[in-house]
Amino acid sequence: MITRRAFLRLLGSAAVLGSAASVYGVIIEPFFHLRVKHYALTPPHWPKDFPLRIAIVTDIHACEPWMNEERVKNIVAMANDLGADCILLLGDYIATHKFQVNLPAQAWAKALAQLKAPLGVHSVLGNHDWWSDGDAMRRGEGLPAAGKALQDAGIRVYQNESIRLEKHGQPFWLAGLGDQIAFIPLRGWRHPKYGIDDLQGTLAQVTSDDPILLMAHEPDVFPRVPERVSLTLSGHTHGGQISLFGWTPVVPSRYGSRYAYGHKIEEGRNLIVSSGLGCSGIPVRIGAAPEIVLIDLGSARGA
Numbered sequence: 001m002i003t004r005r006a007f008l009r010l011l012g013s014a015a016v017l018g019s020a021a022s023v024y025g026v027i028i029e030p031f032f033h034l035r036v037k038h039y040a041l042t043p044p045h046w047p048k049d050f051p052l053r054i055a056i057v058t059d060i061h062a063c064e065p066w067m068n069e070e071r072v073k074n075i076v077a078m079a080n081d082l083g084a085d086c087i088l089l090l091g092d093y094i095a096t097h098k099f100q101v102n103l104p105a106q107a108w109a110k111a112l113a114q115l116k117a118p119l120g121v122h123s124v125l126g127n128h129d130w131w132s133d134g135d136a137m138r139r140g141e142g143l144p145a146a147g148k149a150l151q152d153a154g155i156r157v158y159q160n161e162s163i164r165l166e167k168h169g170q171p172f173w174l175a176g177l178g179d180q181i182a183f184i185p186l187r188g189w190r191h192p193k194y195g196i197d198d199l200q201g202t203l204a205q206v207t208s209d210d211p212i213l214l215m216a217h218e219p220d221v222f223p224r225v226p227e228r229v230s231l232t233l234s235g236h237t238h239g240g241q242i243s244l245f246g247w248t249p250v251v252p253s254r255y256g257s258r259y260a261y262g263h264k265i266e267e268g269r270n271l272i273v274s275s276g277l278g279c280s281g282i283p284v285r286i287g288a289a290p291e292i293v294l295i296d297l298g299s300a301r302g303a
Helices: 004-032 069-080 105-112 127-131 134-139 145-152 199-203 219-224
Strands: 035-041 052-057 086-089 121-123 161-167 170-176 212-215 231-234 262-266 269-273 291-297
Touching (some): 052 069, 069 105, 069 291, 121 170, 127 134, 170 199, 199 212, 219 262, 219 269, 231 291
Parallel strands (some): 035 291, 170 212, 231 269
Antiparallel strands (some): 052 291, 161 170
């Protein structure tokens, strides 16, 4: 039987450990563990002799104090130093959790406008970009305020669009899907649509046999993506945001932890999910460090 002294000692130890975990999850990992996660692969339908370097920046969730303008600028500088051919922004520029002060869209968009790559900077929107703009949700079309801020900063926003790009005469397609859960129910009102995504219509714009990269904020679309797409790129899940030795108790996906993080291969189709940079729900990260993703396509080398 445990003694009163031993019980109090255990209680004190638990309090210290709990406090340490809180400090780590709220301050250390979100602020000081930013990393570059590297993948190198040649997925199906991607030419082995076509090297393309992509940098992924996603789930910024700009706000004070967790993701202030200075931190966004530092992320931009890191991404620019990676030598990517193109930089892809995968959504959720807005923070909607309670423990923050909103950063004006002009501030984070102005910082992102400094991203530079030879083949350009391309973006899609995320669910929080829609959820933060009730008027846009009721309208059910066009762009929310976050999308307009990106456009004003000179960054192209894709919403069910595909374009053909070239590197050294080698063409490929970049497709950007509209957000899959853009229209959550508002108080006393429900939009007849749940998302603004149109996968079939997006891919119908591809008019050649050249390889396709698909930007989709949420990875849940992946089971519906055809083999024709070389690689699907997503964020949204934050790697679970709390990952305890690979166990992710909360993942915002209908598939649970199936697409929580990393490089997934299913029936020859490839998906890479980034843990992103900011926080959602609560400003905590444990075991799911913020990251910029760097992908070298047309490479047989391991990551």
